[in-house]
Amino acid sequence: MNALSRHNSEQSISAPQLPEQVITEQYIADQAILEQAAHWFITLQEEPNCAKQQAALKRWLMSEHNQIAWQQICQVDKLFSPINQHIPKSIASQTLLSSSSNAHRNISRRGAIKGLFSLAIASVFSWQTYPLAAKRWQYAQADYNTAIGDMDDYLLADGSQLWLNTNSAVNASFNNSVTRLTLLQGEIAITTAKNSAKSTINNIVKDKRHFFVESKLEQEIVIIEALGTEFTVRKTAENITVNVQSGQVALTVSKQYYVINQGEQLSYNHDKGGLLSTLDDAVNDWKQGKFTAYNLPLADLCSELSRYTPALISVDDDIAQLKVVGTFPIMDIEQSMQLLAESLPIALQARTKWWWLLSAN
Amino acid sequence: MSLVSQTQVGLVYQQHHSWLYNVLARRLNDNFEAADIAHDVFYKLLLKPRAFTCNQDTRNFLSHVAKGLYIDKWRRKQVEQAYLQSLAVQQAEHSGDLSSHHEAIETLYQINNMLCQLPEKVAHTFIYAQLEGLTYKEIAKLLSVSERTIKNYMAQALVKLACLAASL
Numbered sequence A: 001m002n003a004l005s006r007h008n009s010e011q012s013i014s015a016p017q018l019p020e021q022v023i024t025e026q027y028i029a030d031q032a033i034l035e036q037a038a039h040w041f042i043t044l045q046e047e048p049n050c051a052k053q054q055a056a057l058k059r060w061l062m063s064e065h066n067q068i069a070w071q072q073i074c075q076v077d078k079l080f081s082p083i084n085q086h087i088p089k090s091i092a093s094q095t096l097l098s099s100s101s102n103a104h105r106n107i108s109r110r111g112a113i114k115g116l117f118s119l120a121i122a123s124v125f126s127w128q129t130y131p132l133a134a135k136r137w138q139y140a141q142a143d144y145n146t147a148i149g150d151m152d153d154y155l156l157a158d159g160s161q162l163w164l165n166t167n168s169a170v171n172a173s174f175n176n177s178v179t180r181l182t183l184l185q186g187e188i189a190i191t192t193a194k195n196s197a198k199s200t201i202n203n204i205v206k207d208k209r210h211f212f213v214e215s216k217l218e219q220e221i222v223i224i225e226a227l228g229t230e231f232t233v234r235k236t237a238e239n240i241t242v243n244v245q246s247g248q249v250a251l252t253v254s255k256q257y258y259v260i261n262q263g264e265q266l267s268y269n270h271d272k273g274g275l276l277s278t279l280d281d282a283v284n285d286w287k288q289g290k291f292t293a294y295n296l297p298l299a300d301l302c303s304e305l306s307r308y309t310p311a312l313i314s315v316d317d318d319i320a321q322l323k324v325v326g327t328f329p330i331m332d333i334e335q336s337m338q339l340l341a342e343s344l345p346i347a348l349q350a351r352t353k354w355w356w357l358l359s360a361n
Numbered sequence B: 001m002s003l004v005s006q007t008q009v010g011l012v013y014q015q016h017h018s019w020l021y022n023v024l025a026r027r028l029n030d031n032f033e034a035a036d037i038a039h040d041v042f043y044k045l046l047l048k049p050r051a052f053t054c055n056q057d058t059r060n061f062l063s064h065v066a067k068g069l070y071i072d073k074w075r076r077k078q079v080e081q082a083y084l085q086s087l088a089v090q091q092a093e094h095s096g097d098l099s100s101h102h103e104a105i106e107t108l109y110q111i112n113n114m115l116c117q118l119p120e121k122v123a124h125t126f127i128y129a130q131l132e133g134l135t136y137k138e139i140a141k142l143l144s145v146s147e148r149t150i151k152n153y154m155a156q157a158l159v160k161l162a163c164l165a166a167s168l
Helices: A002-010 A031-046 A051-060 A064-079 A081-086 A089-099 A106-113 A118-128 A131-140 A281-288 A298-308 A333-343 B006-028 B031-047 B055-090 B098-115 B120-130 B136-143 B147-167
Strands: A152-155 A161-164 A169-174 A178-191 A210-217 A220-226 A230-235 A239-246 A248-253 A256-261 A264-269 A273-278 A290-297 A312-315 A323-329 A346-351 A355-360
Touching: A031 A051, A031 A064, A031 B147, A064 A081, A064 B147, A081 A089, A081 B098, A089 B055, A089 B098, A089 B120, A161 A169, A178 A281, A210 A230, A210 A239, A220 A239, A239 A248, A239 A256, A239 A281, A248 A264, A256 A264, A256 A273, A281 A290, A290 A298, A298 A312, A298 A323, A298 A333, A323 A333, A333 A346, A333 A355, B006 B031, B006 B055, B031 B055, B055 B098, B098 B120, B120 B136, B120 B147, B136 B147
Parallel strands: A178 A210, A312 A355
Antiparallel strands: A152 A161, A161 A178, A169 A178, A178 A230, A210 A220, A220 A248, A230 A239, A239 A264, A248 A256, A264 A273, A290 A323, A346 A355
């Protein structure tokens, strides 16, 4: 007992390095009891106020061996106390969830098996297993970008207006006759400057400026050319969708060429190609900070709303297909959730700041 | 193993440093990092000198240490990127100075090293329960396994981490 508490008081989270494999013989002997202690810990966490369980635990703690094990289990919390002191919990948990996931451990497995040659593989892998983070980082460095739940609008150097919806990133380049935006992720709306207007670049009057939006869908480059116009472009993992509110837009991808007229929407996907449909009037509502659902299944609505929040919104299967009609404030997910709960026969639970749970009433 | 003096480490340095540096530079494709790691390898050896049976033995040892150092660096970078990413995603109001970020990354790196000794789902269960404060039922739903399994994961995590804590 004494030896143990001395051990614990010496423990320090900032020890430079943790041994790879650490179960010493002394502790292997205690494994079974440690497991029991762990189960007690779990039981108590679940029912902290149950007098019966507490009494049972007290009885179990009569044995000194059990006491040692119990103390050791309770020490685990201490390992994490530096987090509580310095780092916002949500940041800590997100960082740890991400860096403890299998995708980010590959190197150690490879490294353990192979010789120095694994260094070569490893240095390649450090980028290849990490495309998501590399991308996110790239987005954060983009010329224009918004975080989840944010929107922004800009007047571009050529006089065009650019809106960024939630979680979007765009690079921009200008020269005398061409404006080129690269949509890295998310959704943008554009109102191009009138062609007759003076170009503000170098004060040269241009009859016609070209305005392009480029984006990459998997490996395909999609080029969208505005022909004097107001339009939106949205990129998801599989689709590029262009909505044209006024004027005309041309979209080129691989060897295909599409013209999208006012009041039309084109959704392009590698497998299905381009699909033209009539423009939904509400498609641009996000610029006003709202989302309008008309007979939209609840699950689809929630996946749309979840674009605007880092929180997880889960919908029980038995209510997923409920049809929803209404307008929701996308900048205030809490209010949107309340609205849903009030207008539908559903129960809303907020589990931590990061999880909304919708279930049948 | 016989006692080895620092002079002998100096000899090892003379004979093998440029070999190690060259191998690393070629493998990592980064001269600065190679120089860094090679330096750290010999620094480690200097702190804890040891004898070698032959040149091959020396080189095996040096590359083994280099690999360990490289993995450490790589892991730290992973944590750093994940941290910056969550700051960006959450648009954190946590806008502390540079040193507090550095400290946070260091802390998270240490903790991640421990969590990485657990299977992924076990580690995630632990994070959800202890940091996010989710109930076991909720975690079960999130990870699509039974509540019973979650409790087993949790017990597994507690036991392993308790052993780690005791051995620190």
